[in-house]
Amino acid sequence: MSTLPKKIGAEAIAEKGWLAAHKWLILRRSSQIGILLAFLVGPWMGLWIVKGNLNYSYTLGVLPLTDPYLLLQSMLNGKLPETLAFVGAAIVILFYILIGGRSYCAWVCPVNLVADSASWLRRRFGVKGGVHLSRTTRYWMLGMTLVVSVLTGTVAWEMLNPVSMLHRGLIFGMGFAWLVIFAVFLFDLFVAQRGWCGHVCPVGAFYSLIGRASVLRVHLPQREACNNCMDCYAVCPEFQVIKPALKAVDGAPPIILDAQCVNCGRCIDVCSKDVFAFGARFSVPDSKPITQAPEPIAEALK
Amino acid sequence: MTTTIQPKGSARRQFIVDTARMACGVGMVGLGLGLYARHATALPPAAIRPPGALPEDRFSAACIRCGMCVRDCPYDILHLAKPEDPMSTGTPYFVARQAPCEMCENLPCVKACPTAALDHSLKEINKAKMGLAVLVAQETCLNFLGLRCDICYRVCPVIDKAITLDPQTNARTGRHTLFIPVVHSEHCTGCGKCEKSCPTEIAAIKVFPLYMAKGQLSAHYRLGWVEKEKAGGSLVAPDVEHRYHMPEGLKYEYGKGLSVVPPGEAGSGSVPSVPPVKALQGDKL
Numbered sequence: 001m002s003t004l005p006k007k008i009g010a011e012a013i014a015e016k017g018w019l020a021a022h023k024w025l026i027l028r029r030s031s032q033i034g035i036l037l038a039f040l041v042g043p044w045m046g047l048w049i050v051k052g053n054l055n056y057s058y059t060l061g062v063l064p065l066t067d068p069y070l071l072l073q074s075m076l077n078g079k080l081p082e083t084l085a086f087v088g089a090a091i092v093i094l095f096y097i098l099i100g101g102r103s104y105c106a107w108v109c110p111v112n113l114v115a116d117s118a119s120w121l122r123r124r125f126g127v128k129g130g131v132h133l134s135r136t137t138r139y140w141m142l143g144m145t146l147v148v149s150v151l152t153g154t155v156a157w158e159m160l161n162p163v164s165m166l167h168r169g170l171i172f173g174m175g176f177a178w179l180v181i182f183a184v185f186l187f188d189l190f191v192a193q194r195g196w197c198g199h200v201c202p203v204g205a206f207y208s209l210i211g212r213a214s215v216l217r218v219h220l221p222q223r224e225a226c227n228n229c230m231d232c233y234a235v236c237p238e239f240q241v242i243k244p245a246l247k248a249v250d251g252a253p254p255i256i257l258d259a260q261c262v263n264c265g266r267c268i269d270v271c272s273k274d275v276f277a278f279g280a281r282f283s284v285p286d287s288k289p290i291t292q293a294p295e296p297i298a299e300a301l302k
Numbered sequence: 303m304t305t306t307i308q309p310k311g312s313a314r315r316q317f318i319v320d321t322a323r324m325a326c327g328v329g330m331v332g333l334g335l336g337l338y339a340r341h342a343t344a345l346p347p348a349a350i351r352p353p354g355a356l357p358e359d360r361f362s363a364a365c366i367r368c369g370m371c372v373r374d375c376p377y378d379i380l381h382l383a384k385p386e387d388p389m390s391t392g393t394p395y396f397v398a399r400q401a402p403c404e405m406c407e408n409l410p411c412v413k414a415c416p417t418a419a420l421d422h423s424l425k426e427i428n429k430a431k432m433g434l435a436v437l438v439a440q441e442t443c444l445n446f447l448g449l450r451c452d453i454c455y456r457v458c459p460v461i462d463k464a465i466t467l468d469p470q471t472n473a474r475t476g477r478h479t480l481f482i483p484v485v486h487s488e489h490c491t492g493c494g495k496c497e498k499s500c501p502t503e504i505a506a507i508k509v510f511p512l513y514m515a516k517g518q519l520s521a522h523y524r525l526g527w528v529e530k531e532k533a534g535g536s537l538v539a540p541d542v543e544h545r546y547h548m549p550e551g552l553k554y555e556y557g558k559g560l561s562v563v564p565p566g567e568a569g570s571g572s573v574p575s576v577p578p579v580k581a582l583q584g585d586k587l
Contacts, residue, residue, distance in 0.1 A: 042373070055392075056368035056416050066416065070366050074417065077363035085366070085416035140324050144332040154339040154362045159391055164367065168382060168392055172369050175384025 009270035024265030064088035069206040101211020106264035118188035138205035219279035220254035349395035353430035365419035367392030374414035398494025433492030434515035443506035454496035463489035
């Protein structure tokens with residue numbers, strides 16, 4: 001094996017062409033930046049498409065959208081919102097039940113751009129290892145923020161939440177919020193791989209709970225074609241979700257049902273064998289027998 | 303389930319240790335977060351919340367930091383607190399000395415609020431209680447110095463109610479009047495126009511959050527004159543008429559001063575029969 005890190009997705013680019021091997025990544029970056037721009041053209045150019053921020057927004061004077069996690073912290077303190085905020089939260093919850101809770105993380109959240117940059121640099125410069133954090137940390141964080149909200153009578157996570165701090169900062173003025181964002185970047189780069197979004201963030205944890213039964217899922221219609229190149233594991237921000245579906249662990253069907261999957265579609269991009277595809281939860285593709293044995297490295301990555 | 307080569311007790315112990323580790327780690331973060339959140343519920347003196355804002359302890363639980371009030375303020379006076387500001391991050395405020403509330407009659411900020419953080423039952427801007435103006439610097443207030451500045455009085459949107467000018471004698475000159483601005487908390491909305499307009503280098507009149515500026519009498523206090531008016535008469539036995547030792551032929555009346563007793567009324571205003579020494583000893587007989 002070469003000492004240089006292998007270029008991830010090289011096979012896919014050779015097989016499918018650059019554009020096809022980056023399709024979902026391009027779409028996803030367009031979504032993230034597009035949503036940000038929709039918020040920004042108001043304050044920048046006076047063109048008010050969306051008012052507010054990711055906590056609560058009002059689009060074109062018709063569509064309210066509310067962060068349900070934030071609203072929950074407020075409501076735990078006995079503070080009932082106005083009707084629009086309720087409607088907004090209901091719309092958001094229904095939307096993410098359809099397209100996968102953590103799609104929010106991959107397609108909307110601005111911190112994803114920060115975390116993906118750190119992750120890219122990690123791969124690029126071969127930064128390995130770091131602090132081990134359990135993937136369940138985020139649920140503990142989620143519970144903790146709700147308890148602290150009640151105990152202090154505040155919307156506690158909003159004091160630190162890098163998601164709303166970055167988004168609000170870009171729209172309403174950053175101040176020293178960039179320090180918090182930079183801390184998240186350094187945390188992901190040096191302290192823990194995929195540390196913030198993949199282990200700690202209670203916002204992602206909340207959205208993963210919404211998406212437990214979500215309709216849109218990554219299918220593996222051709223999992224028997226897998227050549228164990230490991231590229232999907234390398235790019236996946238929640239790589240633990242792939243193995244059961246890819247290797248039919250305990251007879252798992254060829255669909256990623258883990259609520260941690262962020263539906264980023266990067267596995268679809270980097271796979272030269274077209275193992276992965278988006279599909280609905282109810283239409284599980286036929287499970288064909290897997291001829292190849294699981295690669296030892298896949299075991300090690302578990 | 304995967305088979306385990308460890309004895310059962312070991313797995314259980316590992317589970318307990320892992321859980322304890324997680325609970326303690328996250329608990330520490332929670333402790334820090336809680337203390338930080340608690341500290342940030344006190345509003346700094348220079349920051350005034352938009353109209354209809356709940357009292358600070360309830361506001362920080364109700365506000366979802368969306369900035370809709372900031373957007374819908376036609377005068378762009380509102381800011382969202384940045385992490386380094388000494389209040390809950392992301393909550394709205396304005397600084398009166400920079401830009402005061404322009405008191406829109408249709409309350410666009412309150413209408414924009416998607417939660418109860420800005421109380422939607424507020425329908426009239428004149429009923430708002432954003433803060434309370436206080437004339438903090440009597441030494442530098444131009445009216446206190448004897449000038450007719452009157453700017454705070456003139457710019458007040460609730461003129462003659464929230465701020466009145468009370469005439470007082472100018473003791474320095476002995477013959478002029480001081481027009482002292484007096485703020486009446488009942489009518490002051492805390493818009494901050496007075497603070498913004500004060501022409502002195504540092505404003506002599508400032509708006510503070512209500513919790514800082516407004517006093518309150520103890521619950522058992524009663525104002526005698528108010529009670530008297532309510533009851534339609536004195537609630538205690540009326541004071542006995544004051545009696546003074548006056549020189550012969552003079553009398554003293556409260557509010558009128560000394561006067562000469564007209565002939566024929568002699569003796570009515572004084573107590574001539576008691577010797578002075580005895581009077582000083584009171585009624586000890």
